[in-house]
Amino acid sequence: MNRGTLYIISAPSGTGKSTILSEILRADPNIHFSVSATTRAPREGETDGVDYCFLSKERFKELIDTGGMLEYAEFCGNFYGTPRQPVYDKLNAGKDVILEIETVGAKKVMSACPEAVSIFILPPSLKTLKDRLVSRNTDPIEVIERRVAEAEREINLAQNYDYVVVNDDLDAAVSEVKSVMKAAKKMTKLNHDLIKGVLEKC
């Protein structure tokens, strides 16, 4: 059986990433969405294994110490990260896995798994992103300004990704991410074993 493909998907907040991802997952039940682990307490309505895998600090640190985290970060006294084992189990079972992850964690996973395919979803412009956040009418302007500044910092790191897709029109963006995910399976970095196989002596 062929090993599955690991996809790293990043996008600034307000880029429509969650909508794009839910469309992609809905269309292909063979793709597994990796659930992050955290040591923070579950909030009202959150389900263990769906929103997050809720772990004790001891268990999380044990995973860090034994190389069990593909990446992790500490934020406001809590740990957040991607447990390695569930990802590799799915890949080895031939399933594709999507990690939805911010740019710092993404960089760590790219180093740990050079065969991962990374896709950065861009807003059409910072101005559009700001307009979208303003029109949601849920956040004060200071929060929006901070989010746009954060988006700018993240977009500057888009250069590290294999692919960039602009979400201007949602249907177009979903279709482009799907095409990229499919074609990326032909990337040479995913096919070293295939090339070796072709070269086997007659």
Added chain:
Amino acid sequence: MNRGTLYIISAPSGTGKSTILSEILRADPNIHFSVSATTRAPREGETDGVDYCFLSKERFKELIDTGGMLEYAEFCGNFYGTPRQPVYDKLNAGKDVILEIETVGAKKVMSACPEAVSIFILPPSLKTLKDRLVSRNTDPIEVIERRVAEAEREINLAQNYDYVVVNDDLDAAVSEVKSVMKAAKKMTKLNHDLIKGVLEKC
């Protein structure tokens, strides 16, 4: 207007490259096929500008000296190469350009044009390649053995390419090369200006 995309396509002899390319060119008249230049004399039935651009040695050397060749090689006393100007004219006019080129020339073009998208077409195995060449029944076994050895040398360089596609079933291979060509337009290396544009201040 968006600049066109430059595609480098290589494949060992006997891999069905010409058939795949003619299918791709037939399906999309917006793709331009770059015609190589040579200083050798035209053979019976060859048309200037179609099979090759036939150039005098003086003109070819002048192009080399003025940086007018993307790559070139000398073979049996004649020069063969890819004139830069026609390729760039088409790209600047928004057309995609395919260079069908062997591995040494391909490497030179990859260095000169890092934004080129390179695709290597593989046979399913060296054994299949040999069987195909034998079943054509046009070459003595010594020639076939030499071709298979040459294919082996070239396939060892497939690692340098962005993508590899196996031609096992022709229709599948054509469809895969088309998908790769389309999705490759989202590669980050082709979209530095797009990212810069997104970052422009609100």
